[in-house]
Amino acid sequence: xxxxxxxxxxxxxxxxxxxxxxxxxxxxxxxxxxxxxxxxxxxxxxxxxxxxxxxxxxxxxxxxxxxxxxxxxxxxxxxxxxxxxxxxxxxxxxxxxxxxxxxxxxxxxxxxxxxxxxxxxxxxxxxxxxxxxxxxxxxxxxxxxxxxxxxxxxxxxxxxxxxxxxxxxxxxxxxxxxxxxxxxxxxxxxxxxxxxxxxxxxxxxxxxxxxxxxxxxxxxxxxxxxxxxxxxxxxxxxxxxxxxxxxxxxxxxxxxxxxxxxxxxxxxxxxxxxxxxxxxxxxxxxxx
Numbered sequence: 001x002x003x004x005x006x007x008x009x010x011x012x013x014x015x016x017x018x019x020x021x022x023x024x025x026x027x028x029x030x031x032x033x034x035x036x037x038x039x040x041x042x043x044x045x046x047x048x049x050x051x052x053x054x055x056x057x058x059x060x061x062x063x064x065x066x067x068x069x070x071x072x073x074x075x076x077x078x079x080x081x082x083x084x085x086x087x088x089x090x091x092x093x094x095x096x097x098x099x100x101x102x103x104x105x106x107x108x109x110x111x112x113x114x115x116x117x118x119x120x121x122x123x124x125x126x127x128x129x130x131x132x133x134x135x136x137x138x139x140x141x142x143x144x145x146x147x148x149x150x151x152x153x154x155x156x157x158x159x160x161x162x163x164x165x166x167x168x169x170x171x172x173x174x175x176x177x178x179x180x181x182x183x184x185x186x187x188x189x190x191x192x193x194x195x196x197x198x199x200x201x202x203x204x205x206x207x208x209x210x211x212x213x214x215x216x217x218x219x220x221x222x223x224x225x226x227x228x229x230x231x232x233x234x235x236x237x238x239x240x241x242x243x244x245x246x247x248x249x250x251x252x253x254x255x256x257x258x259x260x261x262x263x264x265x266x267x268x269x270x271x272x273x274x275x276x277x278x279x280x281x282x283x284x285x286x287x288x
Contacts, residue, residue: 010126011088013081018088025122032102037114038158039063042254043097045086046130050097051286053079055217056254057099063155064101069119071101078123085125096128096255128255133279135262135271136251138191140240141167141179145189145212153211167192178251180243180264183212188238194253195219196261198238198246199274205242208235218252218282225281231274248272250279258282 012019026033041063043056057075064071073081078099089095100122103114143166148154164181171179171192179192190196190213197206204226209215226233243249248269249261258279260271 008127009089010124011085012125013085013123014121018085025120026102030102030104031106031114031118032104035106035112035114036157036159037067037069037103038100039067039069039102039155040098040100040158041156043082044130044254044257045082045089045093045095045097045125047094047287048092049286050082050086051282052217052221053082053097056097057082059156059217060099060101063157064119066152066155067103067114067157068116069101069103069114070116072119072121073099081123082125085123089125089127093127094130095125098124098126100124131256131259133256133259133271135260136177136191137175137263138178138180138249138261139171139174139176139265141170141181141192143167143170143179143181145181145183147184148211153213156214164192176263180240181213182240183210186239188240188243189213191251191253194251194256194259196243196249196251197222197274197278198243199248199250199272200242200246202232204231204233204274204278205238206233206235207238210237216253218254218257221285222252222258222278222282225285226274226278229277229281231277248275250275252278 032038041056041060043053057078061071061075082097101119103118104120105115105118107113107115167179167181181189181192183189188207195216197204223233243264251259260275262269
């Protein structure tokens with residue numbers, strides 16, 4: 001996505017019109033430019049479907065509110081704009097759907113805070129192929145996930161991602177695709193860019209949502225689908241050793257959906273039955 005996003009076919013809705021490419025939307029005095037008041041969400045269109053689009057549109061509004069901005073669009077309007085914009089692409093194109101809010105002005109009481117009434121909205125769609133589920137390698141990160149007292153972990157906020165980027169670059173420098181990130185107490189939180197699951201003795205487990213990471217929409221959907229299919233899923237505190245001793249590991253996230261982890265540190269793993277069930281159930285749900 002890093003190299004291809006700027007070159008991919010892209011359309012952005014802003015101020016009532018669709019703009020092609022990468023239009024300049026921020027100025028140097030925009031609050032978002034210099035003080036980071038940005039939130040976004042990420043949905044997917046692929047194979048002619050847009051699973052959980054409503055939840056993604058609802059969450060971007062919740063994220064804006066969490067950063068003291070005033071969402072200017074109803075979630076239904078964002079969903080309808082998305083459907084309108086997707087008509088600019090081939091029907092079966094794989095498209096990343098990114099609604100976003102940011103603040104232009106400073107709060108009257110302090111430059112640091114944003115003026116909620118200055119909140120702006122844009123919806124960006126770009127072609128982004130679905131990654132093949134060939135398997136991820138993950139290594140333990142030295143960076144940690146913050147608590148809500150330190151950062152706005154209850155929002156999908158741009159300011160959270162430099163830490164994710166540090167973890168990812170560290171992992172890649174060590175020869176891994178992604179990073180396993182702990183919280184401040186040393187419990188496993190997530191991967192640097194996705195939620196994470198393990199399976200042991202027929203039970204699927206995932207870190208309990210403790211406010212240090214974004215418990216994702218795809219994560220919630222997969223948990224629900226597995227449980228309805230009779231597969232036990234436990235949300236609990238998990239340590240690194242639990243993952244090192246797991247029968248299988250897989251990740252969930254909007255960008256790639258459900259992907260197996262085939263190496264953790266020096267240990268090789270095979271995609272297992274829990275992963276295959278989760279991916280099959282998700283694809284069936286998406287196309288229902």
